Amino acid sequence: MEARTCRACGFRLVGKVRPLILLGALLLAGCTPPRQTPPPRVAEPRPHLPITRYVPPAPPAPAVSTAKPFEQTITLGQSVEGRPIQMTVLGAGGETTLILAAFHGNEPTSADVARELIRHLRENPQVYQGRRVAVVAVVNPDGLARGTRENAHGVDINRNFPAGNFPADPDRNYEGGPYPVSERETLAVLTALRQLAPARIVSIHSIRRGEHGNNYDGPARQLAAQMGRCNGYPVLASIGYPTPGSFGVWAGIDQQIPTVTLELPREADAGTCWRENREALLAAIRFQAGSPTQITGPVPLSRTGVGK
Ligand SMILES: [Zn+2]
Numbered sequence: 001m002e003a004r005t006c007r008a009c010g011f012r013l014v015g016k017v018r019p020l021i022l023l024g025a026l027l028l029a030g031c032t033p034p035r036q037t038p039p040p041r042v043a044e045p046r047p048h049l050p051i052t053r054y055v056p057p058a059p060p061a062p063a064v065s066t067a068k069p070f071e072q073t074i075t076l077g078q079s080v081e082g083r084p085i086q087m088t089v090l091g092a093g094g095e096t097t098l099i100l101a102a103f104h105g106n107e108p109t110s111a112d113v114a115r116e117l118i119r120h121l122r123e124n125p126q127v128y129q130g131r132r133v134a135v136v137a138v139v140n141p142d143g144l145a146r147g148t149r150e151n152a153h154g155v156d157i158n159r160n161f162p163a164g165n166f167p168a169d170p171d172r173n174y175e176g177g178p179y180p181v182s183e184r185e186t187l188a189v190l191t192a193l194r195q196l197a198p199a200r201i202v203s204i205h206s207i208r209r210g211e212h213g214n215n216y217d218g219p220a221r222q223l224a225a226q227m228g229r230c231n232g233y234p235v236l237a238s239i240g241y242p243t244p245g246s247f248g249v250w251a252g253i254d255q256q257i258p259t260v261t262l263e264l265p266r267e268a269d270a271g272t273c274w275r276e277n278r279e280a281l282l283a284a285i286r287f288q289a290g291s292p293t294q295i296t297g298p299v300p301l302s303r304t305g306v307g308k
Pocket residue numbers: 103104107204205206307308
């Protein structure tokens with residue numbers, strides 16, 4: 001008997017078997033063609049990774065702002081003769097200090113000091129970081145152009161405010177106007193206060209040397225004292241004469257907004273006034289209400305003079 005061997009599985013077959021029968025037998029026996037055995041996998045060498053403590057990635061570097069500090073110019077209104085009354089606002093928010101100057105057109109150094117303050121603040125934005133400063137360098141542009149104390153209507157803007165002491169029946173010689181806020185310039189200042197709700201106000205004027213000082217109205221004695229340490233000017237509870245309808249009486253006493261009327265020595269030039277008052281104005285901007293302040297010596301309560 002002829003012996004044959006299965007090519008697929010090596011099973012030895014005996015006798016003559018037809019191919020179909022052979023295939024059926026293979027299937028029944030579960031004989032399948034041998035599989036190709038894959039070669040054993042050889043692990044690829046890995047780079048050596050030292051085991052170290054996990055160090056979180058460094059946080060992204062803080063963004064460096066290249067934007068200009070916030071500054072805005074607001075036109076509060078127009079004078080009698082149509083000149084714009086403008087306010088420069090520096091800083092986006094926080095406590096606001098309002099600086100006003102040139103209520104009286106014959107006190108030009110007050111406007112010069114206010115303009116110098118704007119320039120200084122632009123160059124030193126850290127001064128008002130987290131705070132806001134608003135400066136109206138010229139409240140009375142017509143008076144400044146004419147060199148007169150009053151506006152183009154002949155009204156003293158610093159007597160035209162709706163203060164409790166505004167004369168009920170002003171006589172013909174009263175330069176405070178026929179009624180409170182009869183003048184555009186007065187309205188412009190009121191607009192500034194309505195927009196800003198300032199925490200404190202410095203109103204810059206000038207007066208004869210020897211009568212200059214930090215004259216405060218309302219809860220501003222500490223503020224005036226702080227400014228006095230910087231400019232060396234006396235702290236004045238009163239300028240020494242009645243000021244019916246004045247801005248100081250209205251804002252400081254009636255509205256209880258700390259208000260200092262900074263009276264510059266009128267004889268001093270603008271440069272001197274700025275040098276003497278730069279730190280005083282910056283102290284007003286940085287002033288912290290409630291900070292302990294000791295005022296030594298008597299505070300003058302009575303003076304004579306004109307100018308405020
Ligand atoms: Zn004045």
